[in-house]
Amino acid sequence: MLNRDELKEIIISLVPEAEFAEGTQLPEVIVPVAKLLELAEKLKTNPKTLFDYMINHTAVDFNTHFMTVYHFESTTHKHLLVVKSKIEDRENPETESLAALYPTCEFFEREVFDLFGIRYKNHPNLKRLFLEDDYGHPLRKDFRDEVNMIER
């Protein structure tokens, strides 16, 4: 089981562009979108980290940008890691798909596409999961629905 500093060292050696956040509950690393797939691949295969279980993937809408969040755990070493990546473009947000590495990610990404509108490159089946095709993206902060939402 690696602690926060050891993880930081290994990750910086794998992908130098990664930034580490301080003072968070779990070890957190922020990577640019272009390096996301590479980092995920290396984290999965590196024998010291071996992050093979993706617990969660979601996105958060800060009003100026999106942040996609991945939570990983290693079933052998039992350490947790949070990987985040920032998407600046609000009109056509795009990021890389990790579905080839983690099959469960295919469905997390479909949900994020459905609720936020973030597109994933190389996704095997990018369709909406819960809502109709013309519904809009409800979890965005600028989503308005006159019928179902009450504004205070």
Place this chain on the structure above:
Amino acid sequence: MTEEIIKDVIIGESEDYIINIGPQHPSTHGVLRFEVCLQGETVKYIIPHVGYIHRGIEKMCESLTYPQIIHLTDRMDYLSAHMNNEAVCLCVENALQVEVPERVKYIRTILDELNRLASHQLWWAAFGMDLGALTTFFYGLRDREMILDIFEESFGSRLLHSFNTPGGLMHDVHPNFQKKIKEFIKYFRKKLPEYDQLLTGNVIFKQRAVGIGPMSKETAIAYGVTGPSGRGSGWACDLRKHAPYSAYDKVQFTECLETEGDTYARYKVRMREMWESLSILEQLVDNIPEGDYTAKMKPIIKLPAGEFFQRVETARGELAVYIVSDGNKTPYRIRFRTPNFSNLFVINTIASNFKIADLVAVSGSLDLVIPDIDR
């Protein structure tokens, strides 16, 4: 599943014989639609369609205070309502660094295990019924009534409790609590072998379950199938052991693992978990410490700015709560990573190339609760 297959499935034009199972169907427990492509009796592929009960819980929670969110979490996986509540409460308490009294921890754990037992009883009842042994439904529900009576006396509602609140419990448990639980343990210890007599050793049942829907450990980890379904494949993912919370570090129990990964293995894991739950209850019920039923909390709960993560073992797997807070009394973003979401989507991998009747057996053994998938 590649895009070529999706393009071909236009009803009436393609060669494939597609039938829909659901959304209204006696054996998909909840509103779930399986689009099944058949070749004779054999299933070629399955596409689950979800979203029939999407209520936007995550969006709703962005305008509710933390004590109000507890009431919505009940309704996700309603059969493990208490664990859902506990997940949010633990997340908030860890964020505020509040230490709950020991009494609260013990009572929470006892109610967790009772809830797990009730959920597994209902699973057994419905699983037998799906396979045609209609009597199991009555035996399972009859025994579950005793647990639901305990719940009703304690908090007034049988299924959706909302008894937890950030800081502790809503009110103290009634004086008969320990006595009723001890009666129940004594009663159920005699009844649980009956379940084995009725279904577990039956030759017909074994033929329907052994070797059906095999899931290897790698598949389970790759698809994130946690809970008893994952433990049936040999993946030791019980959070009560590996990341203990509440009073789980004070009890002795074994983590039930099987290695074959087929329907029968998942069945056996859940049956053994019922025995383990009874033993945990026995260890805790006499030792509830005296004390407060809640810690002192401010009337309006505001989490400090930052991100918080908490994982809990529900009856079906790992529930993770991820809260992004900006210092207000409502969360900025709350995310529930529900176990049934990941458990469902493995079904195409494990139930293909088996018969339709096996699809029913496999989805019963995965123990899906649909509102958990859609939230």
Place this chain on the structure above:
Amino acid sequence: MQNLYDFSILTGAIHESLSRSMSPGWVTFTELVIIGLVFLLFFALLGLFLVYLERKVCAIIQNRVGPNRVGKWGLLQTIADLIKLLIKELIPIRKSDKFLFNLAPFIVIIASLMAMAALPFAKGLHAIDFNIGIFYVMAVSSLGVVGILLAGWSSNSKYSLIGAMRSGAQIVSYELSVGLSLLAIVVFSGSMQLSTIIESQSNGWWIFKGHIPAIVSFIIFLIASTAEINRGPFDLAEAESELTAGFHTEYSGIKFAFFFLAEYINMFIVSGIAATVFLGGWMPLHIGNWEGFNHIMDFIPPIVWFFVKTFFIIYVIMWFKWTFPRLRIDQLLTLEWKYLLPVSLVNIVLIAFLVLMGWHF
């Protein structure tokens, strides 16, 4: 003693009184009408009673009470259900083959009625007494398959078609085992005529006289006939948790009532044949040379004996259904072709050998 309960006195008397007032052709016609009416009435009452019995037996196994509100002990429950089914709307299907769709329930009912006519209820109370009795019963009950297949096909629905195909495969396979197990007793008694088979059991039921091979045949007959009537662990064709209701999904109202009724009557027929062939029909239970015991047994009318035996087997069949889970279609067919059929064949050879050697009682 049995002359006291001989129904041929009654039937003979009716025949005499009719012949005095009508010409022979009319006599036959009137008798046919009377028999037909009696059977239809019996059919309907039996159906009602069996549905009630099933619900009560099911309830007891499941630790409940069963119907107990409508009428004393819930006896009028089935009548209430019948009225409900009669006044339900018959939902027509747009693209179905209307003639076949309406014909299918009738074929099933006709097959059941024809088979029931051959059951010997008591001495002299035997409507059709061919010299090929058993062969006739098997042939006629096979007509039911045609009704099921037509129902599934003409409903124009995928679920119904799958259910009908499964059912057809199942019934056609299990007829072999049914036939072979009945053939076992034919070899023992030397005749296919049902009344002769019963007469040959006057010194003991075949299940006791034929010892081991007869018991093996009895067990195979029970299993195979439960599969023939689409019941119990073999009810895949109408498995509610998989295909809604299989081949009769699209039927409503009185047509559904026909399928429902035919299933219960088939259960009665199959139990009646088992009681006749293996358990002695209307013969009372005699034990060797216990004269006193045999005398008391003779007092009970044969018709009561027949019904007691039949209802005992009906109870066993109902017990199977509510306890065991369902078999999958390929497991069902495997059971027949790989296990029951070879055992039946070996059994027949064994029985032929036994009869030649005279090693039965």
